[in-house]
Amino acid sequence: QVQLVESGGGSAQSTGSLRLSCAVSGYTINNNCMGWFRQAPGKEREGVAAIRSDGTTSYLDSVKGRFTVSQGTDSQDNAKNNLTLELNSLKPEDTAIYYCAATYRGSRWTRVCLDRNKADFNYWGQGTQVTVSS
Numbered sequence: 001q002v003q004l005v006e007s008g009g010g011s012a013q014s015t016g017s018l019r020l021s022c023a024v025s026g027y028t029i030n031n032n033c034m035g036w037f038r039q040a041p042g043k044e045r046e047g048v049a050a051i052r053s054d055g056t057t058s059y060l061d062s063v064k065g066r067f068t069v070s071q072g073t074d075s076q077d078n079a080k081n082n083l084t085l086e087l088n089s090l091k092p093e094d095t096a097i098y099y100c101a102a103t104y105r106g107s108r109w110t111r112v113c114l115d116r117n118k119a120d121f122n123y124w125g126q127g128t129q130v131t132v133s134s
Contacts, residue, residue, distance in 0.1 A: 001026050001070065002024070002025070002026040002027045002102065003023075003025045004022055004023070004024050004083075004100050004101070004102065004123055004124060004125035005023045006020060006021070006022045006098065006099065006100050006126065006127060006128040007020070007022075008021045008022070008127045009022075009098060009129045009130045010129075010131070011088075011131045011132075011134055012020070012090050012132055012133075013090075013132070013133055014090060014092060014134045016090050016132070016133060017084070017086070017087060017088045017089075017122065018090065019031055019091065019117055020036070020085040020098055020100075020128060021082060021084050022036075022053045022073070022100030022125055024080070024082065024083060024100070025080050026030045026079055027081060028073075028079055028081075028105075028106060029031050029071060029073055029078075029081055031106060031108060032052075032102065032104065032105045032106070032109060032110065033051065033052045033102065033103045033110060033113030034050070034071055034083045034101065034102045034103075034111075035050035035051065035069070035083075035084070035100070035101050035102055036048045036069060036085045036098055036099070036101075037051060037098070037099045037100075037121075038094075038096035038099070038130075039096055039097050039099070040089045040093075040097075040126075041095075043119050044072045045099070046060060046116075046118075047116020047117065047118065048053055048060050048063055048114055048116070049068075049069035049085060049116070050068070050082065050084070051069045051071050051083070052113060052114060056076045056114065057122075058115075058116060058118070062093075063087075063094075065089075067085060067087050067089075068085070068088075068091050069083070069084070069085050069086075070083075070086075071083050081104075081113050082128070083102075085098070085100075087130070088098050088117075090132045093132075094130060095131050096129065096130060097127040097129050097130075098127065098128055099124055099125050100124075100125045100129045101121035101122075101124050101125070102121060102122065103120060104121075106108060109122075109125065
């Protein structure tokens with residue numbers, strides 16, 4: 001059973017930094033994608049960053065140069081992975097609930113996952129709140 005659990009959210013001031021982590025279990029990084037999405041009150045959930053199993057990344061234009069996504073695998077158990085999002089130069093408009101997500105395995109998903117459409121991601125975490133004050 002695939003499980004995704006986010007941590008690391010919280011409050012920060014404008015221009016500050018936060019680091020979000022997602023513990024992913026029951027999932028092997030192989031021919032698939034993981035990503036971070038966010039949803040602000042009254043807005044649609046949007047894809048912030050995605051990373052394919054080959055290491056290729058994509059970012060929402062408004063976070064390019066400020067956010068960095070990375071992934072890693074437990075050296076003892078390749079079904080345990082972590083997904084990280086470094087948030088720098090934070091802005092009040094970054095305030096949202098942030099979700100980590102992952103796709104099924106296969107080229108049908110790896111071909112499109114870097115477009116960061118929520119419909120292409122199959123597994124989701126419960127979300128973690130990020131609040132940025134001016």
